[in-house]
Amino acid sequence: LLAYYHFMLLRRYGPIAIVDKRLPMDTSPSSYPGRMHYDYCVDWICNKLDEAAKDLPVRRQSADTGRAPSLIRKALKARILLYAASPLFNGHFPFPEWTNKVETPGYGTELISKTYDSKKWERAKKASEEALALALGEGQRSLYTGGGAETANMVKVSDFPVDNLDETFIRKVLTMRNVICAKESEGNHEHIWASPDMTANMASIYRFRLPHNVVPKSASLPQGYIYGYSCIGVTLPFTNLFLTNNGLQPGNDPDFYSEDMWTQSAGYKDEGERFKSHIINLFKNREPRFYAWIAFDGGDYGTLMCNGQHPVYMNLLSPTAQGHNPSVYRDSAPTGILNQKWIDPKANVTIAGRENFFYAPRPFIRLAELYLNLAECNAELGNTTAALENINVIRRRAGAKELTADMVAKSGKSIVEWARDERSVELFDEMHRYYDIRRWCKGECIANGKREGFQGYKENPTFAEFNTIGPVNNARIYQWDDRMYLYPIDDNELYSNPQFVQAPGY
Numbered sequence: 165l166l167a168y169y170h171f172m173l174l175r176r177y178g179p180i181a182i183v184d185k186r187l188p189m190d191t192s193p194s195s196y197p198g199r200m201h202y203d204y205c206v207d208w209i210c211n212k213l214d215e216a217a218k219d220l221p222v223r224r225q226s227a228d229t230g231r232a233p234s235l236i237r238k239a240l241k242a243r244i245l246l247y248a249a250s251p252l253f254n255g256h257f258p259f260p261e262w263t264n265k266v267e268t269p270g271y272g273t274e275l276i277s278k279t280y281d282s283k284k285w286e287r288a289k290k291a292s293e294e295a296l297a298l299a300l301g302e303g304q305r306s307l308y309t310g311g312g313a314e315t316a317n318m319v320k321v322s323d324f325p326v327d328n329l330d331e332t333f334i335r336k337v338l339t340m341r342n343v344i345c346a347k348e349s350e351g352n353h354e355h356i357w358a359s360p361d362m363t364a365n366m367a368s369i370y371r372f373r374l375p376h377n378v379v380p381k382s383a384s385l386p387q388g389y390i391y392g393y394s395c396i397g398v399t400l401p402f403t404n405l406f407l408t409n410n411g412l413q414p415g416n417d418p419d420f421y422s423e424d425m426w427t428q429s430a431g432y433k434d435e436g437e438r439f440k441s442h443i444i445n446l447f448k449n450r451e452p453r454f455y456a457w458i459a460f461d462g463g464d465y466g467t468l469m470c471n472g473q474h475p476v477y478m479n480l481l482s483p484t485a486q487g488h489n490p491s492v493y494r495d496s497a498p499t500g501i502l503n504q505k506w507i508d509p510k511a512n513v514t515i516a517g518r519e520n521f522f523y524a525p526r527p528f529i530r531l532a533e534l535y536l537n538l539a540e541c542n543a544e545l546g547n548t549t550a551a552l553e554n555i556n557v558i559r560r561r562a563g564a565k566e567l568t569a570d571m572v573a574k575s576g577k578s579i580v581e582w583a584r585d586e587r588s589v590e591l592f593d594e595m596h597r598y599y600d601i602r603r604w605c606k607g608e609c610i611a612n613g614k615r616e617g618f619q620g621y622k623e624n625p626t627f628a629e630f631n632t633i634g635p636v637n638n639a640r641i642y643q644w645d646d647r648m649y650l651y652p653i654d655d656n657e658l659y660s661n662p663q664f665v666q667a668p669g670y
Contacts, residue, residue, distance in 0.1 A: 165232075167212040171244050174205055175599050178253075178650040178667065179264075179275045182208050198663030199264055201271035206248045213237045213244075222302040235303040236357045238295035239529045245288035246537050249544070250603035255280030258605070258646045259668035266663050275665075282545065289541035296534045299356060305531045307561045310339040311351040324455045325430055325440070325448040325463070326409065333452060336563030338509060340456035341467065343532075344594075345508040345524040354532065358525035366523045369506050372396045375459070375478065375486040375497065378513045379471050391513055394486070396593075397499040400616045400633060401609075403458060405585050407451040411565030413585070414446060416575040421445040427631040432462070439479045444631055452563040457592060459502040461618075461630065467509035472520065478502075480620065481630055488623050498636045499617025505593045527594065532558055536587040543583040548572070551579050555586045562590070602649050611644040645669065 173180045179199040187196075200208075220234040247253065253276055263273040299305040326333060346352035374392025408417045414426065421428075430448045432440035442462030447454075459465040464475035465486075476486070480500055483489035488496040508522040539554035548569060556566040567586075572579050584604060588597055601609050608614065617636045619625055647669025658664050 167209045167216065167237075168240060170205070170209050170212070171240070174202070174209065174244075175247060175603075176651045177653065178202060180205055181661075181664070184208070193660065193662055196661040196663055198266040198661070199275055199665060201264075201268040201274060202253050202276045203248065204268050204271060206244060209244060210241055213241045222298065223304060232357070233303075235295070235298055235305075236529065238291070238298050239356050239534060242288065242291040242295040242534065242537050243529070245284070245291045246540065247599075247603050249284035249288040249541070251605045252603045252649055253277065254284050256605050258649065262668045263665075265665055285541050285544045289538065289545065292534060292538040292541055296531075296538060299531055299534060303356070304353060305356060306353045307531055307557070308339065308343050308346060308352045308354045309561060310335060310342070311346065323438075323464075325432065325443050326455075327449055333563060336452035337456045338467070340453050340562055341504075341507070341509050343530075344506060344527065345522070347525055354530045355525060355527045356531060356534075357529040358527040366521050367519070370511065370519075370521055373503050373505075373507060374469075375465055375476060375480075375502060376489075377485055378469055378476055379515050379517075393495040394497040394502060394620075395495050396503045397497050397617065397620070397636075398458060398501045398503050399499055399614070399636070400501065400618070401614055402588070402592075403454075403501055404446075405589050406454040406458065407564050407589070409449045409451060409565065411451075411559070411567055412571060412575060416577065418574075420449070427633065429627070438462075438477045439481075442479065442481060442627065451565075453589060457503065457505040459504045461500065465502065465504055466507050466511065468512045469507070470512070471515050472512040481625055481627065483624050487625075488621050490623060497620040500620035500630060501617060503593060530594075532561075532590050533587075533596075536583070536590060539583045540580070540587065543578075543580045548579050551583055555583060558586060558590050605649070607644045607646060607648060610642060615642050 170180065170182075179202045181197045182200050182205060183197060214237075216232070217234045217237045220232060220237060223233045223235055255277060257276040257278070260278045262275055264275050265273070267273055268275075323329070324334070324337065342350075342352070343354065348355065371391070372393050373396050375394050376392055378391045404414050406413075408414060408420045410417050410419055412420070414420050415423070426446035427444050429441065430443045430445050432443050434441050439462050443460070444462075447460050447463065455463070459478060461478055461480040463478050465478055466475045468474065469476050479485035480487045480497060483492075486497075506524065508524060510520075510522050512520045514520070535554050535557050539551050539558075542548075542551035542554060552567055552569065552572075559566050567582060572582055575582075577585075584600070587600065591597070601607060615636050616633055619630050619632055619634070620636075622629055647667065650667040652667050652670035653664055658666060
């Protein structure tokens with residue numbers, strides 16, 4: 165726990181103070197410790213993890229889920245060393261003049277290394293290999309590949325905008341919907357560290373993601389069941405990290421639709437309550453994870469969400485369906501693209517308004533991350549073949565086309581970029597990207613002009629109006645400044661401890 169909480173501080177604030185002995189109550193402020201060099205903090209945390217490993221079993225029984233075995237220790241160490249090897253802390257910190265008031269033993273007043281060191285990637289690679297080997301061996305972990313729930317729901321979800329759609333593809337979509345939600349007792353042995361029970365928080369997790377009008381109007385609910393807030397949307401640039409059925413991204417797949425055709429109708433016809441004519445070319449022929457976790461106009465939301473019978477048939481053009489209606493709804497989909505990753509396939513809302521939700525153990529670390537950690541290390545070290553194999557383990561499970569060296573060369577993107585993108589897609593909405601884009605020094609990914617989407621806030625739009633790409637309605641509040649790579653220290657802490665130096669730019 166000492167190691168974990170110090171890591172949480174480290175990834176947010178950068179170099180922190182290490183207090184490794186009890187300080188007397190009468191310690192003078194002039195004797196308080198200041199920040200220590202980032203690499204010093206990393207070593208201290210890793211040493212704590214190594215100490216803890218001596219007394220921990222490799223894995224816990226289900227009754228002790230959430231308590232730390234040595235497998236968690238190795239997996240956490242791999243993540244910490246991955247962060248330490250990343251550009252922000254390995255020679256590319258944008259404020260090289262930032263120094264400390266006091267010296268760190270062996271580092272002087274430097275706080276973050278100004279020079280690149282490939283040995284940090286070697287160290288992270290070794291830790292990732294050790295964690296993965298233990299997980300697959302004594303840890304008895306394996307990637308989730310499906311179970312009975314997929315078979316039971318096959319008849320409920322039988323259509324996606326994919327050419328030559330078959331049962332294998334549908335099953336992969338349903339499997340990926342269960343990766344987060346299926347529990348250990350349901351055959352999911354992928355979670356390495358997860359909260360044992362999310363019951364108390366599941367209502368908010370669902371409500372923030374779900375669209376309006378989950379079920380049709382009824383006598384008891386004259387305005388329809390206005391349920392979700394639609395507020396956890398997905399930006400269009402991030403959506404385009406998901407693959408096409410050719411294993412590339414829309415922007416670098418020569419066999420996919422050209423960008424000028426993305427927002428044109430895919431040519432489907434409406435079928436009863438399904439507004440398939442709303443589906444655009446950009447959302448056709450994508451990988452299973454896209455249809456598992458992303459929701460869009462004309463597509464489906466959930467598996468049994470509508471009265472336990474079928475998905476919600478999305479209609480974001482209509483103010484009486486899931487579209488923007490300011491006279492009734494406070495919230496609408498800001499980007500016109502919704503997130504359904506945490507929605508359990510069994511979850512549903514009835515016509516009477518009853519919520520039938522199912523808690524999911526929230527994973528802090530799952531096996532897929534270890535493969536992706538290793539992929540990133542190998543990519544950074546120039547081990548392209550190894551990086552491709554690490555990436556393709558994840559792609560094979562997801563039902564996506566495998567990545568080859570030839571595809572990388574023709575895409576115009578490096579293997580490092582592909583490893584990062586695969587991580588972003590697979591670990592989407594699992595508390596990684598916020599820190600990943602910082603450690604990669606890619607803050608411009610959330611700069612003005614990058615947060616684009618469709619016109620989710622336009623009332624009663626036409627097909628063409630809704631599918632106009634532009635900044636999201638409240639994009640003006642999203643501005644990037646390099647000082648945001650680190651959090652500022654609270655003023656009260658600075659006043660109390662004269663040894664502390666503020667983060668640069670604050």
